[in-house]
Amino acid sequence: xxxxxxxxxxxxxxxxxxxxxxxxxxxxxxxxxxxxxxxxxxxxxxxxxxxxxxxxxxxxxxxxxxxxxxxxxxxxxxxxxxxxxxxxxxxxxxxxxxxxxxxxxxxxxxxxxxxxxxxxxxxxxxxxxxxxxxxxxxxxxxxxxxxxxxxxxxxxxxxxxxxxxxxxxxxxxxxxxxxxxxxxxxxxxxxxxxxxxxxxxxxxxxxxxxxxxxxxxxxxxxxxxxxxxxxxxxxxxxxxxxxxxxxxxxxxxxxxxxxxxxxxxxxxxxxxxxxxxxxxxxxxxxxxxxxxxxxxxxxxxxx
Numbered sequence: 486x487x488x489x490x491x492x493x494x495x496x497x498x499x500x501x502x503x504x505x506x507x508x509x510x511x512x513x514x515x516x517x518x519x520x521x522x523x524x525x526x527x528x529x530x531x532x533x534x535x536x537x538x539x540x541x542x543x544x545x546x547x548x549x550x551x552x553x554x555x556x557x558x559x560x561x562x563x564x565x566x567x568x569x570x571x572x573x574x575x576x577x578x579x580x581x582x583x584x585x586x587x588x589x590x591x592x593x594x595x596x597x598x599x600x601x602x603x604x605x606x607x608x609x610x611x612x613x614x615x616x617x618x619x620x621x622x623x624x625x626x627x628x629x630x631x632x633x634x635x636x637x638x639x640x641x642x643x644x645x646x647x648x649x650x651x652x653x654x655x656x657x658x659x660x661x662x663x664x665x666x667x668x669x670x671x672x673x674x675x676x677x678x679x680x681x682x683x684x685x686x687x688x689x690x691x692x693x694x695x696x697x698x699x700x701x702x703x704x705x706x707x708x709x710x711x712x713x714x715x716x717x718x719x720x721x722x723x724x725x726x727x728x729x730x731x732x733x734x735x736x737x738x739x740x741x742x743x744x745x746x747x748x749x750x751x752x753x754x755x756x757x758x759x760x761x762x763x764x765x766x767x768x769x770x771x772x773x774x775x776x777x778x779x780x781x782x783x784x785x786x787x788x
Contacts, residue, residue: 503539510530511544
């Protein structure tokens with residue numbers, strides 16, 4: 486029998502085995518699966534068997550039921566790995582998530598930030614006169630290498646994103662390209678979905694196998710700052726900073742460096758990309774953050 490894997494916004498996930506029956510989901514206690522979520526209606530949605538398939542139907546809920554990011558308008562068939570969103574609660578059909586992402590107030594917060602760069606600063610064109618004056622001075626080999634790297638990566642990503650592909654493949658491809666050009670232990674691409682809109686993890690990359698089964702805790706305050714201030718944020722060498730030695734949550738998370746950038750499609754922020762380094766001791770640099778920001782902007786327009 487297939488199973489539902491239920492992931493509340495906070496706390497441990499649980500599962501429910503489906504049978505040939507009608508299953509009700511919602512905030513009221515008389516549901517087969519009670520959803521303790523303030524944005525869930527009392528009797529929010531139904532999942533039921535039909536002709537050897539499983540279907541989902543919204544039960545005229547106030548905030549809607551979302552399937553793979555789209556609002557459910559009529560009875561819709563469920564396929565393995567489909568993600569249902571009720572309020573802030575994620576429900577995955579017949580597939581357990583290998584790694585769960587949770588927003589938390591623990592870990593690096595706004596007090597830990599080394600660098601904040603507004604989108605306008607990252608995306609603005611360089612002043613030609615300034616560039617000419619800089620070129621007239623002694624050549625800065627490191628700067629030239631950095632600029633060449635950025636140009637090469639952006640050129641490669643631009644060519645790759647010209648190709649048409651389904652959204653899921655596109656998101657995977659974006660994270661593959663980022664992982665190839667920006668070494669990291671973990672990376673997450675999250676998109677805004679649901680009503681009210683919230684960030685839902687769509688692609689998770691774990692490059693360090695020792696971290697594969699760990700829950701990823703992403704700082705809510707950092708994400709809020711990225712979304713609300715339209716800025717990219719860099720946290721460098723957290724473990725070595727004496728200011729944070731006393732914070733057990735940061736020590737336990739073992740994050741040495743992290744970067745969070747918005748997915749901006751030139752109209753609105755549609756999500757974020759977060760990456761961190763735990764086993765990689767060299768922290769992200771300002772140039773790493775700027776490069777990730779540019780890649781995220783290209784990807785957001787394509788998405």
